[in-house]
Amino acid sequence: MGYTLCVLGCGTMGIAILSGVLASLESRAVQLQFSSGPRPKPGGAITPTASGASTPMPTFMKLDHEETSLPERFIACVNRAESARRLKALFAAQGELAQDVEVVADDNLRAVQEADVVLLCCKPQLAHSILHKEGICEALEGKLLISILAGVTISQLTDWVSPTTRVIRAMPNTPCKIREGMTVVSTIPADQTLDREIVTSIFSSLGRCRILEEKHFDACTALSGSGPAFACIVLEAMADGGVMMGLPRAEALELAAQSLQGAARMALQTGVHPAQIKDAVTTPGGCTIAGLLTLEDGRVRSTIARAIQVATERAAVLGQPTERRSVDSMTRN
Numbered sequence: 001m002g003y004t005l006c007v008l009g010c011g012t013m014g015i016a017i018l019s020g021v022l023a024s025l026e027s028r029a030v031q032l033q034f035s036s037g038p039r040p041k042p043g044g045a046i047t048p049t050a051s052g053a054s055t056p057m058p059t060f061m062k063l064d065h066e067e068t069s070l071p072e073r074f075i076a077c078v079n080r081a082e083s084a085r086r087l088k089a090l091f092a093a094q095g096e097l098a099q100d101v102e103v104v105a106d107d108n109l110r111a112v113q114e115a116d117v118v119l120l121c122c123k124p125q126l127a128h129s130i131l132h133k134e135g136i137c138e139a140l141e142g143k144l145l146i147s148i149l150a151g152v153t154i155s156q157l158t159d160w161v162s163p164t165t166r167v168i169r170a171m172p173n174t175p176c177k178i179r180e181g182m183t184v185v186s187t188i189p190a191d192q193t194l195d196r197e198i199v200t201s202i203f204s205s206l207g208r209c210r211i212l213e214e215k216h217f218d219a220c221t222a223l224s225g226s227g228p229a230f231a232c233i234v235l236e237a238m239a240d241g242g243v244m245m246g247l248p249r250a251e252a253l254e255l256a257a258q259s260l261q262g263a264a265r266m267a268l269q270t271g272v273h274p275a276q277i278k279d280a281v282t283t284p285g286g287c288t289i290a291g292l293l294t295l296e297d298g299r300v301r302s303t304i305a306r307a308i309q310v311a312t313e314r315a316a317v318l319g320q321p322t323e324r325r326s327v328d329s330m331t332r333n
């Protein structure tokens with residue numbers, strides 16, 4: 001039996017994660033359907049062949065704990081009825097599995113009670129009040145709570161829930177929606193084997209997933225959490241340059257996006273340093289060096305690096321008491 005996953009606060013990121021998980025489960029189901037090779041014995045990762053040799057297990061076959069580390073029922077919680085209507089329509093238009101997602105507005109308690117794993121995806125400033133609603137703390141007892149909130153620490157979350165609730169932080173980004181995400185997960189205690197499988201199977205199905213100590217989370221929030229927004233500024237600016245020089249807008253965007261994607265993939269797949277990739281493009285006396293010098297005149301490197309610094313500093317205060325008070329006062333007016 002798989003587990004029930006509740007997305008508590010299913011907005012931009014909740015939708016991105018849920019859509020990616022559902023797409024991944026659907027493609028896994030298709031792979032299983034078309035697989036004709038031998039199945040592993042229960043609990044065994046290696047399948048002995050008739051000759052006695054061992055063959056590596058294909059990735060779609062069952063891992064230890066897989067029965068319990070995959071979600072099979074989904075509940076998405078929002079605040080407003082209007083958001084619930086929009087979410088239902090969105091999931092209805094996705095694949096077969098998405099149509100079974102239960103969308104609830106203003107009924108967090110029932111959703112948390114029925115869930116085994118809760119993915120907290122609300123705004124950082126709202127977490128305290130959502131977790132303090134009557135019955136929520138009890139409903140979370142003995143369960144796994146995964147928080148993707150910027151700035152809210154494990155220590156804060158642990159104080160707000162029962163001592164038996166296991167809290168893990170994750171910092172994903174919006175490309176999880178198309179399974180090209182980058183997620184950082186906080187270190188998981190060695191005895192929480194099943195929790196580790198649950199968390200890594202969710203986020204590695206949505207792109208890359210890396211485990212890092214919580215002390216790095218504000219920097220990760222700025223670099224990969226906010227990263228898609230920063231990358232889109234570069235993307236838009238490059239496309240604008242193309243448009244300025246007469247290219248049609250759609251083609252300018254395509255050329256810019258594919259060039260950024262190609263360069264990023266070269267760095268990731270080959271491990272070659274970005275400076276080497278840049279130098280290989282730069283013909284002496286050519287047009288690339290002319291453009292690069294203009295970028296350097298505009299201090300583009302330090303501006304981008306400082307943006308990560310400032311965003312990290314800002315991430316660190318999100319969800320802290322002063323921030324919560326300012327949201328309370330905004331919602332009162």
Ligand SMILES: NC(=O)C1=CN([C@@H]2O[C@H](COP(=O)(O)OP(=O)(O)OC[C@H]3O[C@@H](n4cnc5c(N)ncnc54)[C@H](OP(=O)(O)O)[C@@H]3O)[C@@H](O)[C@H]2O)C=CC1
Pocket residue numbers: 008009010011012013014077078079080081083084106108121122123124126130148149150171172173174225226
């Ligand atoms: N956006 C991003 O790129 C990233 C965001 N994050 C983190 O993810 C979290 C969510 O961000 P994002 O998805 O952008 O935010 P959104 O505003 O898009 O989503 C928040 C969701 O919470 C719901 N909500 C509000 N109040 C309640 C409540 N009382 N009970 C249940 N649900 C409620 C909202 O419902 P309704 O619409 O009805 O109000 C909405 O669906 C934040 O903590 C952020 O720090 C992390 C990484 C990247």
Ligand SMILES: O=C(O)[C@@H]1CCC=N1
Pocket residue numbers: 150221222225226318
């Ligand atoms: O801007 C924010 O606060 C959130 C966290 C990372 C991306 N978006």
